Amino acid sequence: MVAVPSPNLPTGISGIHSARDLGSVRRGGANQSFRNEAGPYTHLWEFLGYLPRRKAAVDGLVEVFLRELNPVFDAVYEPTFWAHYNKFWDRKYGEDDMDAVDLRWLSLLFIVLAFGELLVCPQPCSIEQQRESEESSLHFFWASRKAVVVSPTFSGESPDLVRAGILISRYLLHLKRIPESWLTQSFAVRMAQAQGMHIDGKGWGLPRKVLEIKRRLWASLYYLDRTTSLALGRPYTINDKHCTPMDISNIWVDDVDAEAAEAAQPLSMDQPTRVTYLVFQQHLSRISGRIHDECFNLTPGAARATYDKVIAFDEALQDWSRTLPSYFALKRTDYSLDELHPYLVWHRLYLHSAYHFIRVTLHRSYVLLPSITDRYKASREACIASACADLTARLTLHQPSMADRIRFNVAAHSLFNSALVLGVIAVRDPRSERTQAILEDLRAFCAKQNEDPWTNQFELAEIKVVELCIASVNRSRRPSPVRQEADVPNAQHDVSSSRVVDGIGHNHEAASVMQTYNFEGLPYDDHDIRYDDEWLNTFFGQNRAFPEPTDLQTWEELLGTLESKR
Structure with a gap:
């Protein structure tokens, strides 16, 4: 058995992961799959089916999120988001242009729509309106969670997946489903680590704007990981020994071009920006991690024996x-x-x-x-x-x-x-x-x-x-x-x-x-x-x-x- 060479297995979407090939195995070599109406794009047709038919409805939900929540959450980088958005709606309909659909970005769109559905619900509202708003919001939330899990199989990782993971975690915090939030944060951390966000990009010579955006994403993940783990008494995901130190600068360069971003200098703390609170949040998260390690470990009696600590x-x-x-x-x-x-x-x-x-x-x-x-x-x-x-x-x-x-x-x-x-x-x-x-x-x-x-x-x-x-x-x-x-x-x-x-x-x-x-x-x-x-x-x-x-x-x-x- 050792001497027998391993068989050549097909790879890629059209290989062992293809519904067509799996169907052939099940039928003992039959050429027809059990579901061949969409071929290799079955997963995309399924996710596109979650979207409203009218683009105007999607426009309204996206705009209300970007207006009401994004200035506070810093969840979406608007220039890149709108570029993907316009490309998505400008695509040709049919299988010939399905490669233009980025499922990773679609996961981010879905969670934006989930928040948008809640935001457009009138206040006060009837019980029927509230129930409809919650059901519609959960519809997009589950679509986003599913897309986040499925998309790396076909497209790998991207910053959009990290942003979607952070927003999904915040959505769960809003619903008080904290244990689930702990799970989704861990997934988002892995997506970020796979892209090297745990290593400060300054040594790689990244452009200033890209560098600051990646630092902010990692700082948000770090805070969520530390605080939610402390709240639940569970281990956190990010190990400081496996990360390079990175300090957030009090500077906002998202609204300027690349040349102006390179020349920009950090502001003093007396001049607040949308990034300032991340500076102090990052320091507080480090203290939280040390408290988790030294006061809430599993060694019997360790916490009570070190009250001075x-x-x-x-x-x-x-x-x-x-x-x-x-x-x-x-x-x-x-x-x-x-x-x-x-x-x-x-x-x-x-x-x-x-x-x-x-x-x-x-x-x-x-x-x-x-x-x-x-x-x-x-x-x-x-x-x-x-x-x-x-x-x-x-x-x-x-x-x-x-x-x-x-x-x-x-x-x-x-x-x-x-x-x-x-x-x-x-x-x-x-x-x-x-x-x-x-x-x-x-x-x-x-x-x-x-x-x-x-x-x-x-x-x-x-x-x-x-x-x-x-x-x-x-x-x-x-x-x-x-x-x-x-x-x-x-x-x-x-x-x-x-x-x-x-x-x-x-x-x-x-x-x-x-x-x-x-x-x-x-x-x-x-x-x-x-x-x-x-x-x-x-x-x-x-x-x-x-x-x-x-x-x-x-x-x-x-x-x-x-x-x-x-």
């Missing part, structure tokens, strides 16, 4: 926050440039949301740990401050447009983390004065989500878990005389008076949330705790990741255990 990472996060320019600052934010640069409102939100999410994740393992010396007070107060600031951002979003809703939701994957930390703290200490303030905000959050007609099943599962926490606290609180209303901190403050830009209320209160709720200096009694921290592995695992909100039974058991151990 947790404090050091918190200081690193605080140092990062102090490097933010005034228009991105966490406190005493300068909003004067928002009118000139509308994208700053959302880029600021993304940076703040990521900071609070990483900080809460860093400290949440220690919220339930007992210490007679109150050793973990710093973690408890850090979780409260960041979780309240994050929750306040949600409560200040009033009657958003669909564009505002999507812009917000792609950064709101951390909100459940914040709401649950507050809920667990309340269950842990139900009789504290601050618990009343926490419950007020959590009730406001649940009421707001329940009244929102666009709340999906994943968000409803999150609300259910938060409501379980509220019910647990209510059961545990001892009857007490009714207090005067002025004596009870009211966390449900009037946010309608907040200054609003593009549907987002500027969080003037978040900077002083500790003073608003009077959390500082309140006693926290750990003397009656009768348990160690090993039981937490049952619910959070060795890397202390929260259970999925859809795992309602685990949350019920966790809250029941907390009640029994108080």
